[in-house]
Amino acid sequence: MVEQTKFMLPESELPERWYNIAADLPKAPPPPLNPGTHQPIGPEALAPLFPMELIKQEVSQERYIDIPEEIREVYRLWRPTPLIRARRLEKALGTPAHIYFKYEGASPVGSHKPNTAVAQAYYNKQEGVTRITTETGAGQWGCALAMACNFFGIELKVYMVKVSYEQKPYRRSLMQVYGASVVPSPSPDTNAGRAILAATPDTPGSLGIAISEAVEDAATREDTKYSLGSVLNHVLMHQTVIGQEAIRQMELAGEYPDIVIGCAGGGSNYAGIAFPFMREKLVEGRKTRFIAVEPEACPSLTKGEFRYDFGDTAGMTPLVKMYTLGHTFIPEGIHAGGLRYHGMANLVCELYDQGFMEARAYHQNTVFEAAMQFARSEAIVPAPESAHAIRAAIDEALACKQSGEKKTILFNLSGHGYFDMTAYDNYLAGKLHDFAYPEAKVREAMKSVPVVA
Numbered sequence: 001m002v003e004q005t006k007f008m009l010p011e012s013e014l015p016e017r018w019y020n021i022a023a024d025l026p027k028a029p030p031p032p033l034n035p036g037t038h039q040p041i042g043p044e045a046l047a048p049l050f051p052m053e054l055i056k057q058e059v060s061q062e063r064y065i066d067i068p069e070e071i072r073e074v075y076r077l078w079r080p081t082p083l084i085r086a087r088r089l090e091k092a093l094g095t096p097a098h099i100y101f102k103y104e105g106a107s108p109v110g111s112h113k114p115n116t117a118v119a120q121a122y123y124n125k126q127e128g129v130t131r132i133t134t135e136t137g138a139g140q141w142g143c144a145l146a147m148a149c150n151f152f153g154i155e156l157k158v159y160m161v162k163v164s165y166e167q168k169p170y171r172r173s174l175m176q177v178y179g180a181s182v183v184p185s186p187s188p189d190t191n192a193g194r195a196i197l198a199a200t201p202d203t204p205g206s207l208g209i210a211i212s213e214a215v216e217d218a219a220t221r222e223d224t225k226y227s228l229g230s231v232l233n234h235v236l237m238h239q240t241v242i243g244q245e246a247i248r249q250m251e252l253a254g255e256y257p258d259i260v261i262g263c264a265g266g267g268s269n270y271a272g273i274a275f276p277f278m279r280e281k282l283v284e285g286r287k288t289r290f291i292a293v294e295p296e297a298c299p300s301l302t303k304g305e306f307r308y309d310f311g312d313t314a315g316m317t318p319l320v321k322m323y324t325l326g327h328t329f330i331p332e333g334i335h336a337g338g339l340r341y342h343g344m345a346n347l348v349c350e351l352y353d354q355g356f357m358e359a360r361a362y363h364q365n366t367v368f369e370a371a372m373q374f375a376r377s378e379a380i381v382p383a384p385e386s387a388h389a390i391r392a393a394i395d396e397a398l399a400c401k402q403s404g405e406k407k408t409i410l411f412n413l414s415g416h417g418y419f420d421m422t423a424y425d426n427y428l429a430g431k432l433h434d435f436a437y438p439e440a441k442v443r444e445a446m447k448s449v450p451v452v453a
Contacts, residue, residue, distance in 0.1 A: 004085075005084060008080065011076055014075060014245075015240075015244045017065060018067060018237045019240040019243075019244060019279065020237050021237075021275045023062060024282045025351075025354075029347060029350040032320050032346075033308060041318050043058075046058065046318075049219065051123045057233070060233075067241075071118055077108060078107045078114075080245045081102060081107070083103075084103055084378075086374075090397070092373065093397050096405065097396065097409055098255060098406070099393055100253065100255075100411075101412070102411075102412050103380070104413060104415060105386075109144050110419070111144065111383065112415065113229055113415075114147060115239050116234075116238035117141070117147065118148045119238045120238075121151065125152040131154065131156070131221065132145070133157045133159070133217040135159045136160050136161070136171075136229065137164055137265070138336070139160060139174075142160055142175045143174045145227055146175040146177075146179065147178050149178070149179070156175075156180040157180070158180050159183060161204070162184040162185055162205035163333040163337070164337040166184070168419055170419045186213065190212075191216060192212040192216050192313070192316075204330065204333050206329065206331055207266075208327055208329065212314035212316055216316060219316070230345065231266040231343070232345070235268050235345075236272070239269065239275075242273050242276075243272060243274065246276070256288075257409065258407040259289045259393075260273060260274050260288055260290050261293065261389045261412070262414070263293050263294070263336075263385050263387075263414060264301065265338050265340065267292075271347065272412065274290050274292075278357075281356065291358045292358070292359045293359075293360055293361070294361050294362075295339050295340075295363075295364060296363045297331060297340075297363075297437055298341065300322075301344055303325070303437060303442055304325045305442065305446055305449075306321065307446075307452070308321050309326065309343060310327040313328060320346050321346060323343065324343040326442065327342055329445055332435045337384075362388055362392075363434035363436070364384070367387045370391035371391075381418060381424070382413055382416065383417040386412070389413070390411065390413070393411045
């Protein structure tokens with residue numbers, strides 16, 4: 001008898017509610033601040049950028065929020081997504097560990113990002129918004145929001161980080177297929193972009209710069225709102241459909257994870273897999289370990305400072321307390337473009353600061369080594385971002401091999417890498433370079449971060 005490898009849920013078990021971890025945190029996170037007064041901001045400060053329903057979700061302390069049926073109808077195009085036991089990888093590693101992954105590459109655009117893109121487009125449509133601006137790093141978010149805006153008849157302009165615009169042309173093309181307008185950031189289309197191009201015309205760009213451009217664009221037009229693909233509370237909450245499904249699927253597998261792993265850039269896919277399981281740790285007393293994995297080239301959790309900072313380069317956003325490398329951070333052009341953000345989601349930072357999770361950082365060559373081993377074992381080519389989680393899962397499985405412990409490991413395979421083959425070409429040709437972000441640069445960047453008493 002062949003043991004089951006893939007665990008599927010019927011459509012009838014598609015989650016009906018999003019989970020809001022803010023309701024279960026032992027210590028509430030500090031509020032966002034007005035950058036001028038350093039006083040807590042109210043919902044009205046966010047109204048120029050976001051529809052009111054998303055603002056309510058952002059500040060909500062409700063444990064669960066109902067998912068509108070119109071959103072669940074779109075989710076059914078790909079959800080529930082499969083949970084897969086990586087038996088061939090286990091065999092290749094010779095580990096007693098059981099390795100499971102939740103495969104979010106099953107979505108139409110190949111990543112977890114539509115879980116929030118569809119929700120955000122829906123709420124904007126409900127409020128009569130006709131145009132949205134956003135930024136995107138590697139392009140997964142831009143593709144997801146382009147698809148969602150197409151479904152709801154909303155115009156979209158995407159500011160795509162310049163180095164990814166050049167590295168990943170097919171993600172740019174996919175956004176355009178769905179009807180979005182895409183420009184490399186920094187661009188000549190905004191004051192923020194023009195200023196940066198004038199100062200550093202050869203800059204590779206950054207998510208912080210792209211956010212500045214998208215926020216400026218939205219703030220200067222009455223018909224436009226801004227949409228963010230990670231970091232914010234409501235975005236992380238929308239992603240919890242991943243973990244909720246995974247809890248049920250692990251029950252079908254007859255196991256429960258000892259370790260839950262996700263890559264972390266802004267925090268959305270990590271929160272999606274981790275937060276529902278984290279609730280069982282916070283409320284039910286489960287002993288699960290949680291590991292967020294980031295690049296050595298952008299180590300916000302592992303090398304950043306936990307303090308208030310801007311979410312963008314130009315300083316247009318409210319101040320949020322997070323682990324940050326400084327909002328002036330310009331990353332190296334590593335191929336994990338979705339992990340090149342200077343900060344981290346406030347809720348993820350609070351869990352890390354309060355000791356409920358771990359963080360580790362890897363160089364990109366060892367990450368691609370793990371991606372290759374996974375692809376040759378499981379036949380799925382992972383996105384460079386997701387491969388960070390694979391690296392940690394393999395390392396944990398090898399530790400089990402060394403100790404003889406039989407642990408259950410779960411990670412989020414947040415997207416496939418079929419638009420990232422240039423990165424694999426470079427790895428196979430030995431052209432990828434490792435870069436560890438210097439702590440001295442972090443200290444220098446902190447000089448420009450506001451001092452909040």
